[in-house]
Amino acid sequence: RQLGCGTAVSAPSSAHFGEGSGRIWLDSVNCTGTEATLSECQARPWGSNSCDHREDAGVVCSGDPRMNTPLSPFTDEDTSGQRLLRLVNGSNSCLGRVEVFHDQKWGTVCDDSWDLQDAAVVCRQLGCG
Numbered sequence: 001r002q003l004g005c006g007t008a009v010s011a012p013s014s015a016h017f018g019e020g021s022g023r024i025w026l027d028s029v030n031c032t033g034t035e036a037t038l039s040e041c042q043a044r045p046w047g048s049n050s051c052d053h054r055e056d057a058g059v060v061c062s063g064d065p066r067m068n069t070p071l072s073p074f075t076d077e078d079t080s081g082q083r084l085l086r087l088v089n090g091s092n093s094c095l096g097r098v099e100v101f102h103d104q105k106w107g108t109v110c111d112d113s114w115d116l117q118d119a120a121v122v123c124r125q126l127g128c129g
Contacts, residue, residue, distance in 0.1 A: 007061065007062040007063070007120065007123060007129040008059060008060070008061055008062070008116050008119035008120040008122070008123045008129070009060040009061065009062050010059075010060040010116070010119070011057070011058070011059060011060075011114050011115050011116050011118060011119035012057075012058040012059075012060065013055065013057060013058070013111035013114055014054065014055065014111065015053060015054050015055065015056045015058075015097070016058045016097075017056070017058045017087075017088070017089040017090055017095075017096045017097035018056075018089045018097060019053035019054060019056055020053050020056045020088075020097055020099065020107070020108035021053065022105060022106065022107055022108075023047060023102075023105055023106075023107030023108075024047075024049045024051050024052075024053070024056075024107055024108050024109070024110050025046055025047060025100050025102050025107035025108065025109065026038070026043045026044070026046070026049075026100060026107075026109040026110065027043065027044045027048065027049035027050065027051055027109075027110040027112055028042075028043055028044045028049075028110070028112050028113050029041050029042070029043045029057075029109060029110075029113065029114060029118045030042040030043065030113055030118070031117045031118045031120070031121045032117060033116075033117035033120050033121065035121045036121075036124070036125065037084075037085075037121070037125050038085060038098075038100065038109075038118070038121050038122055038125060039084070039100075040121075041118065041121060046102055046103070047102075047103075047107075049110050049112075050110075050112070051110035051111075051112065053108065055110050055111045055112065056097050056098075056108040056109070056110070056111065057097070057098050057108070057109040057110065057111040057114040057118075058087075058090075058095070058096060058097050058098060059087055059095060059096070059098055059119040059122045059123060060090075060094075060095040060119075061087075061094040061095060061119075061122070061123035061126070061128035061129055062094075062123070062128075062129060063094045063123065063126075063127065063128035063129050083101065084100060084101045084102075085098070085099070085100055085101070085122065085125055085126060086099050086101075086106075086126075087099070087122070087126065087128075093126070093128070094123070094126065094128035098122055
């Protein structure tokens with residue numbers, strides 16, 4: 001935010017961008033809004049949740065997807081270059097259902113306690129702010 005990055009317009013819940021499939025990796029995400037990556041935020045342990053895909057979290061960022069460059073090449077990828085976060089089912093790459101890559105599989109984020117501070121971290125991590 002200090003650099004004009006990471007602006008989240010909304011944090012839609014209840015599978016606003018459609019229901020995902022497979023694993024629900026994160027639940028009860030609680031970011032302060034200052035974290036560089038979603039994985040730095042407090043949450044239940046990976047894969048531990050009380051959710052179903054009707055509760056998949058989404059994000060709408062203010063950024064222009066033609067301009068998006070991740071905050072740094074190290075925040076959006078693991079050591080093999082695999083992206084760790086993506087937004088799907090939106091009309092561009094800066095809005096959609098939040099999906100995270102963990103244990104070699106993509107999965108969703110539950111909307112329990114999902115809010116604008118959490119969404120802001122996603123937007124900043126993806127360079128969509």
